[in-house]
Amino acid sequence: xxxxxxAISLAQVSPGxxxxxxxxQGGRGLVTRLAAFGIIPGTVVTVLxxxxxxxxxxxxxxxxxxxGRGQAARIVVQVVAxxxxx
Amino acid sequence: MNSGRPTAAKTIRVALAGNPNVGKSxxxxxxxxxxxxxxxxxxxxxxxxEGTCRLDDYTLECVDLPGTYSLTAHSAEEVVARDxxxxxxxxxxxxxxDVSSIERNFxxxxxxxxxxxxxxxxxxxxxxxxxxxxxxxxxxxQVALGVPVVPMVARRxxxxxxxxxxxxxxxxxxxxxxxxxIHYRRAESxxxxxxxxxxxxxxxxxxxxxxxxxxxxxxxxxxxxxxxALDAETRERAHQILRQHERGPxxxxxxxxxxxxxxxxxxxxxxxxxxxxxxxxxxHVVTHRFLGLPILLGVFVAAFWLTFKASFPLSHVLxxxxxxxxxxxxxxLAAGPTWLASLLTEGVIPGxxxxxxxxxxxxxxxxxxxxxxxxxxxxxxxxVMDRIMHAMGLHGKAFLSLLVGYGCNVxxxxxxxxxxxxxxxxxxxxxxxxxxxxxxxxxxxFFVGAFFPPGLRTPVxxxxxALSLAMVILAGFLLRQIALRGxxxxxxxxxxxxxxxxxxxxxxxxxxxxxxxLKKAGTxxxxxxxxxxLLSSFPVGTDLPQTYLGRLGFWLEPAGRLLGLDWRTSVxxxxxxxxxxxxxxxxxxxxxxxxxxxxxxxxxxxxxxxxLVFIVVQLLYIPCLATVxxxxxxxxxxxxxxxxxxxxxxxxxxxxxxxxxxxxxxxxG
Numbered sequence: 001x002x003x004x005x006x007a008i009s010l011a012q013v014s015p016g017x018x019x020x021x022x023x024x025q026g027g028r029g030l031v032t033r034l035a036a037f038g039i040i041p042g043t044v045v046t047v048l049x050x051x052x053x054x055x056x057x058x059x060x061x062x063x064x065x066x067x068g069r070g071q072a073a074r075i076v077v078q079v080v081a082x083x084x085x086x
Numbered sequence: 087m088n089s090g091r092p093t094a095a096k097t098i099r100v101a102l103a104g105n106p107n108v109g110k111s112x113x114x115x116x117x118x119x120x121x122x123x124x125x126x127x128x129x130x131x132x133x134x135x136e137g138t139c140r141l142d143d144y145t146l147e148c149v150d151l152p153g154t155y156s157l158t159a160h161s162a163e164e165v166v167a168r169d170x171x172x173x174x175x176x177x178x179x180x181x182x183x184d185v186s187s188i189e190r191n192f193x194x195x196x197x198x199x200x201x202x203x204x205x206x207x208x209x210x211x212x213x214x215x216x217x218x219x220x221x222x223x224x225x226x227x228q229v230a231l232g233v234p235v236v237p238m239v240a241r242r243x244x245x246x247x248x249x250x251x252x253x254x255x256x257x258x259x260x261x262x263x264x265x266x267x268i269h270y271r272r273a274e275s276x277x278x279x280x281x282x283x284x285x286x287x288x289x290x291x292x293x294x295x296x297x298x299x300x301x302x303x304x305x306x307x308x309x310x311x312x313x314x315a316l317d318a319e320t321r322e323r324a325h326q327i328l329r330q331h332e333r334g335p336x337x338x339x340x341x342x343x344x345x346x347x348x349x350x351x352x353x354x355x356x357x358x359x360x361x362x363x364x365x366x367x368x369x370h371v372v373t374h375r376f377l378g379l380p381i382l383l384g385v386f387v388a389a390f391w392l393t394f395k396a397s398f399p400l401s402h403v404l405x406x407x408x409x410x411x412x413x414x415x416x417x418x419l420a421a422g423p424t425w426l427a428s429l430l431t432e433g434v435i436p437g438x439x440x441x442x443x444x445x446x447x448x449x450x451x452x453x454x455x456x457x458x459x460x461x462x463x464x465x466x467x468x469x470v471m472d473r474i475m476h477a478m479g480l481h482g483k484a485f486l487s488l489l490v491g492y493g494c495n496v497x498x499x500x501x502x503x504x505x506x507x508x509x510x511x512x513x514x515x516x517x518x519x520x521x522x523x524x525x526x527x528x529x530x531x532f533f534v535g536a537f538f539p540p541g542l543r544t545p546v547x548x549x550x551x552a553l554s555l556a557m558v559i560l561a562g563f564l565l566r567q568i569a570l571r572g573x574x575x576x577x578x579x580x581x582x583x584x585x586x587x588x589x590x591x592x593x594x595x596x597x598x599x600x601x602x603x604l605k606k607a608g609t610x611x612x613x614x615x616x617x618x619x620l621l622s623s624f625p626v627g628t629d630l631p632q633t634y635l636g637r638l639g640f641w642l643e644p645a646g647r648l649l650g651l652d653w654r655t656s657v658x659x660x661x662x663x664x665x666x667x668x669x670x671x672x673x674x675x676x677x678x679x680x681x682x683x684x685x686x687x688x689x690x691x692x693x694x695x696x697x698l699v700f701i702v703v704q705l706l707y708i709p710c711l712a713t714v715x716x717x718x719x720x721x722x723x724x725x726x727x728x729x730x731x732x733x734x735x736x737x738x739x740x741x742x743x744x745x746x747x748x749x750x751x752x753x754x755g
Contacts, residue, residue: 028304028335029160030576035339036156037578038190042340046360051375054473055482055577059360061343062218063187064369066469068481068577 008079011056011072013047019077020044026074034075037065044080098146098257101170103198104182105191106153106504107582109210109240111135112590113182114150116243117250127166131503131720134166141250144257149176155190157197159307161506171201173291177257180206180249185222186214186583188354189346196342199233199265200296206252207235208245214583217364219357227353233263241588266349270341273302273334279327289315302334365583369466378470385463389454390492393447400446408439429619432675437615438608440671447524448603449596451493456595459486460587465579472577478562479570480505481577484514488558490599491521495713497599498523499720507575513565515720516730519709520558520737522551525666530701532670536685537697554705557737569729610712614664615671622675630676639676649703649742650696650750659703665710695749699742707738 013019021043024031038061039045048064049057056072057064104110114122118137127134135150151170152163159165171179181198183191188209198205207227215222228235234252238245255261270277280298289297290311300308301324312321328334350356372381412435419427458464464486472482483504491498495518502514522530527547534546621635630636638660639653646656654676662669670684677687688697708731709717718727 024336031335032156032158032303032339033160033576033578035335036158036190036193037580038193038343040336040339040343043343048366048369049373054375055469057369057373057469057581061187061189062356062360063190064365064581066465066472066482066577066579066581068472070574071576071578 006078007076009073010045010047010058010067010075010077011050011069013050013056013077013079015047015050018044018046018080018082020080022076022078024075026071030071030074034071038063039075045077096144098144098178098254099174099176100146100148100253100257101151101174101176101179102148102182103151103167103171103179103194104153105155105184105187105194105580107580108153108182108184108191110150110153110182111594112240112588113208113210113238113246113249114148115590115594116240116246117146118148130162130166131722132162132166133503139250141254144254146250146253149174154194156194157201158303159305165307168201171198172293172296175202176204178204178206178253180208180253182208182210184211184214184582185209185220186211186218187580188220188222189343189350192346192349193339193342195231196268196345200268200299201293203233203263203265204256205233205263205265206249206256207231207233208249209235209237210240212237212245213239213242214585217583219361221355223353227349230266230349230352232265234261241590266345268341268345270299270338271344273331273337273341276302276327276331280324283320283324283327284316287316287320299338301328302331303338304335363583365462365581368584369581372463372466373469378466382467382470385458385467386489389451389458393451393454397446397450401443404443404445405439408435408443411435411439425623428623429616432623433615433619434612436671436674437618437668438612440667441525441611441665444524444528444667445600445603447528448493449600451524452490452596452599453592455489455493456592457587459595460585460591462582462584465581468579469581474559476574478513478517478559479566479574480510480513480562481574483577483579484510487514487518488521491518491523493599494523494525494603495519495521495709496716497602499713499716500602502720505575509570509572510575512721512726513562513570515717516565516726516733517558517562519713519717519730519734520554520561520706522554522705523666525710526705529662529666529669529704532685533688533697533701533704536688537694550701550705553702557706557741561733561737565733610710610715611665611668614661614668614711618661618664618668618672618675635676648746649699649739650693650746651700651703652691655692655696655700659700659707662704663708663711665712666704669704693754695746695754698749699746702745703738703742705738706734706741708735 007022010019021039021041023041024034034040043060045058045060047056047058053069055066055068057066102110102114114135114137117139121139122135122137125134126132132152137148139146139148149170151167154164154167157164157168179198179202181195183195195207209222209224212222224235224237234256236245236249236252238249256263277298280301281294284294284297297308371377412431415435416427416431419430458467468482468485471485475482475484484502486504487498487501490501498518498521499515502511505511505514530550531547534543538546618635621638622630622633624634635657639657642656642660643653646653654673657676658669658672661672673688674684677684677691714727714731717730718724721727
């Protein structure tokens with residue numbers, strides 16, 4: 001068995017989970033625009049809504065935003081283990 | 087240029103900056119009141135608002151910069167905002183901050199402080215801090231930032247006097263600002279090297295430190311500036327430095343957020359994990375994957391239904407008043423020249439009056455939209471609609487412009503300004519005229535009322551709305567495939583906290599949209615009413631079919647006959663180009679018969695099939711004159727405007743043919 005890679009895209013994170021941004025795979029345009037919404041490598045975001053299709057709702061730096069699925073798919077993240085759980 | 091502070095001068099130039107939806111316009115309106123001027127930034131379809139206010143002996147000239155999340159060069163708004171700060175050098179820049187999203191809002195604060203140190207921070211929406219579990223200490227923030235910080239609740243006009251005071255103190259130098267420096271850490275050496283290369287070069291007024299920073303961020307405008315301002319050797323040296331720094335934009339952003347973290351840690355207390363708010367609970371339901379769309383449909387069906395219910399009696403009163411005004415005018419002018427009485431009672435009063443009877447519908451509809459916008463629901467509606475809007479090649483944000491179009495297409499097209507890319511704006515502008523505005527629905531409802539039994543009217547109206555929406559999606563899809571290809575703009579939208587709408591904001595939202603409609607009634611429609619009256623009155627002494635209007639009808643008849651329409655309905659469609667509601671007035675003139683209402687006359691003159699053809703054609707066929715004018719000014723292109731006029735004509739004609747001939751073949755006509 002191959003262990004699945006720990007890094008997934010933000011579009012694959014289910015609601016209620018927290019994830020740390022590892023990288024943004026996109027041009028400078030996408031990188032700077034996401035930065036204006038507080039999403040840069042290192043930011044921990046909480047996914048609030050992800051229906052498996054359509055935009056993703058997330059909270060980043062205390063504000064909530066809707067992000068198109070295409071953009072969410074370009075954000076590489078690592079799910080953060082909840083404190084208290086195993 | 088001399089950067090000394092004006093001590094003797096009594097005029098202070100102030101620029102208001104801030105993210106979208108932070109209450110910037112509210113503050114601007116409170117400060118300047120009626121002393122304001124709204125126009126466009128030169129060469130841009132970005133609104134420019136200027137106004138003045140006074141404090142003691144000082145006159146403050148305020149400019150409301152467009153709402154932006156950052157000062158990169160990704161949109162016209164961002165370029166306008168930063169060029170104003172750099173080139174016009176306002177005495178003070180006020181950055182307005184929504185404290186419920188303080189961390190993200192401070193990203194703009196950091197960027198403004200990179201450009202100027204004469205800054206005042208307005209901490210707006212202080213009443214929402216508690217909702218998020220924040221404790222904010224403005225004095226501590228002020229110390230940490232090194233510039234004045236003023237807590238405000240703009241909706242209740244709290245803190246305005248203090249804000250003005252702080253502006254004057256900074257402008258006059260009574261208060262010296264020394265902003266906390268941002269350390270770009272890993273990029274510091276690169277920036278120093280770039281600054282050295284740029285030193286002594288003319289950079290169109292931009293400070294070299296800032297140009298170095300923007301080069302590192304890969305700013306497109308600055309790249310163009312480099313090409314103009316720097317010689318090949320200097321550029322090569324700069325690019326050599328930049329090549330050693332791959333992740334420029336991320337490093338700069340990281341430094342700004344680290345700076346924000348320091349400032350906020352000093353000036354506020356935040357809960358370790360965000361608190362579950364009222365907003366979370368509502369969002370859980372209204373953005374639900376299955377419930378979201380039915381809720382949205384319910385909200386808008388209710389809004390439409392209530393609009394028509396509530397406005398009907400008001401429209402009726404207005405209608406009756408104009409009829410009485412007509413009679414009164416006729417009596418008053420009985421002794422005067424007949425042409426004047428005729429012009430007023432048969433041209434101007436029914437023409438303009440007919441339009442003004444739509445005022446209540448539009449007013450109430452925009453009030454509903456205003457409530458949905460100001461409460462925060464509209465952003466959720468855009469979220470829910472995003473997938474459907476994708477079918478027409480747009481994203482969720484374009485939804486609001488379509489909705490406004492249901493009131494009137496003129497403000498609807500202006501509402502496309504919130505879209506970021508030129509392509510998205512063009513597409514949203516081009517499909518907007520297919521949205522049936524209140525005026526068109528008025529004409530359609532009259533025909534449906536005349537030709538369909540009461541039980542069928544609501545389903546027929548609902549199908550017509552659905553038909554027009556299907557056409558919007560089809561047109562959007564085709565335009566995207568044929569004329570406006572290219573990558574779709576990313577969808578990123580803030581979801582603000584829910585809140586009770588404020589009366590002031592409602593008045594603003596409704597007021598200026600209503601104004602756009604009234605302007606149209608007072609200019610275009612007045613003119614066309616007179617024109618139609620002229621055409622239907624001359625040559626003097628002839629019967630209607632011999633007048634110019636009648637002759638126009640005979641010219642059009644062959645085209646109309648393809649759709650089963652007679653010359654009178656064809657003329658009504660032509661006059662409807664001036665303003666959709668004029669169609670009814672024209673029909674009333676052309677079908678005028680003693681002792682018969684217009685509905686009766688129409689039932690005698692056409693079959694239900696032909697009526698249906700007319701309804702569908704009139705629903706879609708052409709944007710009205712005022713809409714064409716706004717399409718031209720917003721696209722800045724005759725080519726796109728022509729396309730926007732012609733393709734609905736083809737679409738409506740095609741659908742009309744289809745319905746007429748199918749109906750005929752089925753033996754309905």
